[in-house]
Amino acid sequence: VKCTSKSRVIPHKPPATALSDSDIISTVEFNHTGELLATGDKGGRVVIFQREQESKNQPHRRGEYNVYSTFQSHEPEFDYLKSLEIEEKINKIRWLPQQNAAYFLLSTNDKTVKLWKVSERDKRPEGYNLKDEDGRLRDPSMITMLRVPVLRPMDLMVEATPRRVFANAHTYHINSISVNSDYETYMSADDLRINLWNFEITNQSFNIVDIKPANMEELTEVITAAEFHPHHCNTFVYSSSKGTIRLCDMRASALCDRHSKFFEEPEDPSNRSFFSEIISSISDVKFSHSGRYIMTRDYLTVKVWDLNMENRPIETYQVHDYLRSKLCSLYENDCIFDKFECVWNGSDSVIMTGSYNNFFRMFDRNTKRDVTLEASRENSKPRAILKPRKVCVGGKRRKDEISVDSLDFSKKILHTAWHPSENIIAVAATNNLYIFQDKVN
Amino acid sequence: MLAKGVKRPRGEMEGGDPEPRDPSAAPASSLFNISMVKLHQSLRHVEPNLRHLVLVANTLRRMQDQMQREAGGPMAPDSPEAPSVGDDLLLSALDSSISTMLEDLGQVEVLSPARPEEEQPLAGASGARQELARTSAPCLGPLELLSSASYLLEDGLEDIFEDIDTSMYDCDLWSPTSLSGFKAFSGAEDSDSKALAGAEDRLDMSDLDYLMDVLVGGHAL
Numbered sequence: 001v002k003c004t005s006k007s008r009v010i011p012h013k014p015p016a017t018a019l020s021d022s023d024i025i026s027t028v029e030f031n032h033t034g035e036l037l038a039t040g041d042k043g044g045r046v047v048i049f050q051r052e053q054e055s056k057n058q059p060h061r062r063g064e065y066n067v068y069s070t071f072q073s074h075e076p077e078f079d080y081l082k083s084l085e086i087e088e089k090i091n092k093i094r095w096l097p098q099q100n101a102a103y104f105l106l107s108t109n110d111k112t113v114k115l116w117k118v119s120e121r122d123k124r125p126e127g128y129n130l131k132d133e134d135g136r137l138r139d140p141s142m143i144t145m146l147r148v149p150v151l152r153p154m155d156l157m158v159e160a161t162p163r164r165v166f167a168n169a170h171t172y173h174i175n176s177i178s179v180n181s182d183y184e185t186y187m188s189a190d191d192l193r194i195n196l197w198n199f200e201i202t203n204q205s206f207n208i209v210d211i212k213p214a215n216m217e218e219l220t221e222v223i224t225a226a227e228f229h230p231h232h233c234n235t236f237v238y239s240s241s242k243g244t245i246r247l248c249d250m251r252a253s254a255l256c257d258r259h260s261k262f263f264e265e266p267e268d269p270s271n272r273s274f275f276s277e278i279i280s281s282i283s284d285v286k287f288s289h290s291g292r293y294i295m296t297r298d299y300l301t302v303k304v305w306d307l308n309m310e311n312r313p314i315e316t317y318q319v320h321d322y323l324r325s326k327l328c329s330l331y332e333n334d335c336i337f338d339k340f341e342c343v344w345n346g347s348d349s350v351i352m353t354g355s356y357n358n359f360f361r362m363f364d365r366n367t368k369r370d371v372t373l374e375a376s377r378e379n380s381k382p383r384a385i386l387k388p389r390k391v392c393v394g395g396k397r398r399k400d401e402i403s404v405d406s407l408d409f410s411k412k413i414l415h416t417a418w419h420p421s422e423n424i425i426a427v428a429a430t431n432n433l434y435i436f437q438d439k440v441n
Numbered sequence: 442m443l444a445k446g447v448k449r450p451r452g453e454m455e456g457g458d459p460e461p462r463d464p465s466a467a468p469a470s471s472l473f474n475i476s477m478v479k480l481h482q483s484l485r486h487v488e489p490n491l492r493h494l495v496l497v498a499n500t501l502r503r504m505q506d507q508m509q510r511e512a513g514g515p516m517a518p519d520s521p522e523a524p525s526v527g528d529d530l531l532l533s534a535l536d537s538s539i540s541t542m543l544e545d546l547g548q549v550e551v552l553s554p555a556r557p558e559e560e561q562p563l564a565g566a567s568g569a570r571q572e573l574a575r576t577s578a579p580c581l582g583p584l585e586l587l588s589s590a591s592y593l594l595e596d597g598l599e600d601i602f603e604d605i606d607t608s609m610y611d612c613d614l615w616s617p618t619s620l621s622g623f624k625a626f627s628g629a630e631d632s633d634s635k636a637l638a639g640a641e642d643r644l645d646m647s648d649l650d651y652l653m654d655v656l657v658g659g660h661a662l
Contacts, residue, residue: 337496
């Protein structure tokens with residue numbers, strides 16, 4: 001794994017503004033070409049960055065990301081029936097593939113999914129008949145001739161407009177959205193149900209998974225993540241709080257309560273504890289770009305599964321096994337419930353996930369080498385090379401190592417993204433976005 | 442030494458750690474208490490985090506099983522590990538409490554009818570695309586009222602304002618820019634509202650009705 005460098009730290013707000021809870025980044029996603037990078041935050045805002053065109057004049061500014069558009073996607077809502085406020089926090093953003101000049105993305109909070117169109121305007125019409133240049137209405141009786149308005153260039157304006165609002169279909173909290181490879185449908189998953197939507201239809205959705213028991217007192221398992229297969233539009237997977245993954249085929253039946261494949265690793269009896277189930281709960285599931293593998297993240301590990309082998313993963317990577325002896329305190333302070341995401345690189349050869357103390361980890365599947373890096377201002381001067389970090393688990397602590405007890409558990413990296421084809425990564429550390437690129441010699 | 446991506450036995454990790462090796466050997470009663478507190482805190486929310494709730498409840502059940510196994514094991518009644526009568530009652534009450542708490546969550550969908558028996562699932566995904574059935578999530582109907590925007594625009598809105606004297610408010614209050622959700626056309630709204638103001642001294646009730654109809658009817662984006 002090459003050491004990355006050329007970091008850019010992008011605070012979610014200009015430095016002069018007071019930081020608040022609402023600036024915490026809650027999702028990060030590159031679009032299909034990697035030209036755009038979207039972030040969503042706890043305050044319901046979406047910020048889109050665009051990669052600069054590479055120019056010969058400034059070769060060192062190879063494709064930096066700058067703010068392209070900012071808009072308020074979701075507002076806090078009040079549910080009068082239940083007397084509760086619905087959070088505006090953006091849980092997930094997913095891009096649609098580009099089909100015309102405009103960009104489209106889906107963004108969701110706990111209850112409502114929205115389709116946003118982001119488009120550029122660089123011309124405006126001038127020469128209206130019914131109003132003058134200041135916008136004042138002209139007296140129609142004074143108009144003696146008609147002219148055709150002409151389009152004149154103007155400063156580039158990027159505007160975001162909500163094109164569809166998919167509401168009122170989820171009783172429980174939405175944790176995932178996934179665009180289907182047919183580009184006509186997408187799914188949204190909450191704790192107990194998964195719904196299939198057509199982009200054109202907002203007042204109906206088709207329920208494809210329902211694990212709500214007849215009696216809620218029998219509830220022992222919830223859906224934690226779901227994703228469509230990248231190529232087969234009839235196939236999707238969803239993960240559960242019990243550490244299982246189900247692969248479903250929508251051709252088999254309309255309501256996919258019966259899975260086609262069931263992935264579960266048997267519990268290791270030597271590691272059994274009260275917390276076994278909690279740490280086995282899967283927080284993220286992602287298909288590889290090839291569609292041959294799925295990757296899952298639970299509290300301490302990342303696992304790679306071959307779709308053809310259901311009884312155990314083919315690879316298991318320890319993210320921060322030194323936490324295994326700390327599970328009690330992590331349970332007390334609720335950190336054990338943190339939901340980390342995981343991502344593949346473009347060629348499916350490297351996987352990346354976050355940890356605490358603003359550390360994030362990369363695992364090379366071929367060489368089996370791994371590295372721990374840190375996303376922090378002190379260590380990330382622009383164009384500095386990131387230094388690998390190491391956690392000392394006992395015995396003598398070497399210089400530059402950090403002991404487990406010194407880790408800052410409030411600095412968690414839950415959301416990361418990898419450019420679809422290049423070695424550029426985006427790492428969200430609370431309210432800061434870090435973008436790292438591979439060093440070019 | 443870089444890790445090789447295989448599960449390392451936990452024995453390698455320990456190094457003079459003062460905490461007990463096995464997390465489950467931590468005083469079970471304190472873990473139990475912590476879990477009960479978490480469960481209660483979770484249920485105090487109107488819409489609890491279901492994943493958190495289920496995981497804590499399952500962990501509590503595990504502890505309960507463990508404690509019951511220890512209680513039912515071959516132990517002398519006067520041995521220090523034998524649970525007291527109080528613990529027994531607590532354990533037996535635990536299961537029913539958790540069940541009751543979870544059952545109450547079912548009240549979340551209390552307004553909805555049960556899924557009708559005659560609702561047949563459609564044959565296949567392609568059939569689904571042509572005839573998208575109304576979602577079988579039972580509470581779609583009542584939930585439509587829950588979106589705050591549509592709730593505010595229900596027919597009862599005028600009744601709410603019946604007794605309020607609006608004569609002190611000038612008609613600028615009702616200019617298109619101040620109404621949420623009203624898509625204003627750039628550059629035009631100022632002249633429009635001024636035109637309205639110029640045309641009449643105040644908006645009368647028929648204009649207000651018309652505006653409300655536009656808002657209720659023009660919901661689609």
